[in-house]
Amino acid sequence: MVESEYDICIIGGGINGAGIARDASGRGLKVLLVEQGDFAGCTSSASSKMIHGGLRYLEFYDFGLVRKSLAEREVLMSIAPQIVWPLEFCIPHQNSIRPAWMVRVGLFIYDYLWSRKKLPRSSGINLSRHKFGIGLKPQITKGFSYADCWVDDARLVILNCLSAKENGATILNYTRCIGLKRSKSQEWSITLKDVKSEKEFKKEFKTRAKIVINATGPYAHEFLKNTNQLKNDTPALRLVQGTHIVVPKLYDGDHAYLLQLKDHRVVFVFPYGEYSMCGTTETDFLGDPIEASATSTEKSYLCQALNTHFERQTTPQDIVWSFSGVRPLFEDNETDVRKISRDYRLYQDRTGDALLLSLFGGKITTYRTLAEEVMEILRQDFPDIGNNWTGSKPLPCCPVEITKNSAPSEDDLKYFIEKEWAREEEDILYRRTKWGVHLPKEQLKETKILLNSLLEERDKS
Numbered sequence: 001m002v003e004s005e006y007d008i009c010i011i012g013g014g015i016n017g018a019g020i021a022r023d024a025s026g027r028g029l030k031v032l033l034v035e036q037g038d039f040a041g042c043t044s045s046a047s048s049k050m051i052h053g054g055l056r057y058l059e060f061y062d063f064g065l066v067r068k069s070l071a072e073r074e075v076l077m078s079i080a081p082q083i084v085w086p087l088e089f090c091i092p093h094q095n096s097i098r099p100a101w102m103v104r105v106g107l108f109i110y111d112y113l114w115s116r117k118k119l120p121r122s123s124g125i126n127l128s129r130h131k132f133g134i135g136l137k138p139q140i141t142k143g144f145s146y147a148d149c150w151v152d153d154a155r156l157v158i159l160n161c162l163s164a165k166e167n168g169a170t171i172l173n174y175t176r177c178i179g180l181k182r183s184k185s186q187e188w189s190i191t192l193k194d195v196k197s198e199k200e201f202k203k204e205f206k207t208r209a210k211i212v213i214n215a216t217g218p219y220a221h222e223f224l225k226n227t228n229q230l231k232n233d234t235p236a237l238r239l240v241q242g243t244h245i246v247v248p249k250l251y252d253g254d255h256a257y258l259l260q261l262k263d264h265r266v267v268f269v270f271p272y273g274e275y276s277m278c279g280t281t282e283t284d285f286l287g288d289p290i291e292a293s294a295t296s297t298e299k300s301y302l303c304q305a306l307n308t309h310f311e312r313q314t315t316p317q318d319i320v321w322s323f324s325g326v327r328p329l330f331e332d333n334e335t336d337v338r339k340i341s342r343d344y345r346l347y348q349d350r351t352g353d354a355l356l357l358s359l360f361g362g363k364i365t366t367y368r369t370l371a372e373e374v375m376e377i378l379r380q381d382f383p384d385i386g387n388n389w390t391g392s393k394p395l396p397c398c399p400v401e402i403t404k405n406s407a408p409s410e411d412d413l414k415y416f417i418e419k420e421w422a423r424e425e426e427d428i429l430y431r432r433t434k435w436g437v438h439l440p441k442e443q444l445k446e447t448k449i450l451l452n453s454l455l456e457e458r459d460k461s
C-alpha cells in the first residue's frame, strides 16, 4: 500500500492535512497522508460547524481574518453545496452587554467586508413580531439577523480525502507517525505505525525536495518534541477546549441564534434535527486532545446560557449528547482567550534542506487558503507545480443519503467501509454520518449489530 518514495508526507488527517493532500495531489505531487486515528477524529469533527467570517473577531479588530474568511465562505458554498449551506442567525439584543449601535456597526462591516452573492444582508428585527422570537423569553423584544454558513465538518475532511485519492494520493488512517529523521541525502526517513495491527514498518522516501508537513493540529508542538524536531524558535500552542451540548429542541425553524452572555462571550444555538445544539465554551486544556470531554462546569455554563434566553428550561440531565474539541491556537501570550487570533501561522524548518513545515492554529473556514499558502512555499522545491485550482473544482458527492432518519442498508454501510476508510463503529455513526445521534433507538441497535459484523469481516480480510 505504501510506496517507498513520496514528494510530500502529510502527518495528520484533520481538515488542514486533508486540504493540503487534495491541493498538492491535484498539482501532480506524489502525496502520502497519514492519520493516527480516524480522519477528522480530533478537532475537525468537534467544531461549531460554521463557515463564517467570525463576526466576533471584529470586536478585536481582526479585519484581515474576517475578510479572508468571508471570501472563503463564498468559495466553499460553490465547491461543496452538498455539505455547506446558508444559515440565518438571530442575535437577541441585550443592551447591558453591547449597545445596539455597536452590534449594528459590526454587522454593517460584516455585510460589506466582502461581497455576498447568495446570503442576505443583516437587519434589525422586532422579536415580539418576528418568527425568530418564538421560543425566546417574551421580555427579549429586540434583535438582529444576519447570515453565515453551516458545514458538515467531518464530511468536509472525508470529501477532501476522497478527492486527494482520486488525484492519486495514498491516504491512510489508523497510521501514526512515530519517527522522523533527516538522512544524509537530505530526505526524510519516516517511521510509521499501523495502529490497528500494532505492526511497525519503516518507510523511507526520496524526493528532490523531501518535505514533511506537520498538520497534527493540537498535537503540533508535541509531535515536534516526540520526533526531536523542536527548535528554540518553534512557536508555542495554546490549547483551548470547546464543548457543545445537544439538547431537546428549543425552537422550531432552520435558523440559529448567537447569544451574547454577561461575561462578553458568545455562544451559538443551532437547529439539529429533533434537537438543538449549543456551544461553545473556552477552557484552557492540558492533556491528550483526543480525550477532551465535557466537564460538568461547561455543561452548566451552556445550560445557563440557554435558560437566560429560551422559555424552555434545560438542565444538564436533559443533555442527550455532547462533544468537545481542542482548539490549537497560536500562542501570543494573550491572557484573555477570546482575544487570541484564530488565524494560522506556518513555520518552516529547512535545516539541511529537507523542509519540515508545521501548521499552527487555523479554522475550518480557511483550510483551503492555508493549503494554497503551503503550495506557494512548496513552489521553492517544486517550481513546476501548477496554479491554484481547488476553489473552482467541486468536491465529490456521497452516494449514500446521510441525512435520512431511517436505518441504513447493508450497502450503505459497506460504502463507508470500502470507499471511505471506516474501521470502527464511531467512524460511521458519529463522523461520516450522525446516525448515532439521530436514529431511533431500535434502529440504531439493529444498525450497530449489522455494522459490527461487517467491520469484523473487513478486519479478517
Ligand SMILES: Cc1cc2nc3c(=O)[nH]c(=O)nc-3n(C[C@H](O)[C@H](O)[C@H](O)COP(=O)(O)OP(=O)(O)OC[C@H]3O[C@@H](n4cnc5c(N)ncnc54)[C@H](O)[C@@H]3O)c2cc1C
Pocket: 011, 012, 013, 014, 015, 016, 017, 034, 035, 036, 037, 038, 039, 040, 041, 042, 043, 044, 045, 046, 047, 048, 049, 050, 051, 052, 175, 176, 177, 178, 215, 216, 217, 218, 219, 223, 240, 241, 242, 243, 280, 324, 325, 326, 327, 328, 361, 362, 363, 364, 365, 366
Ligand atoms: C469547539 C471548537 C469550535 C470550532 N468552531 C469552528 C467553526 O465554527 N468554524 C471554523 O472555521 N473553525 C472552528 N474551529 C476551529 C477548527 O475546528 C480547527 O481549527 C480545525 O479543525 C483544526 O484542524 P487541524 O487539521 O489543524 O487539526 P485536527 O482536526 O485536530 O487534525 C490533526 C490530526 O493529526 C492527527 N495526528 C496527531 N499526531 C499524529 C501522528 N503522530 N501521526 C499521525 N496523525 C497524527 C490527530 O489524530 C488529528 O486527527 C473550532 C474549534 C473548536 C475546538
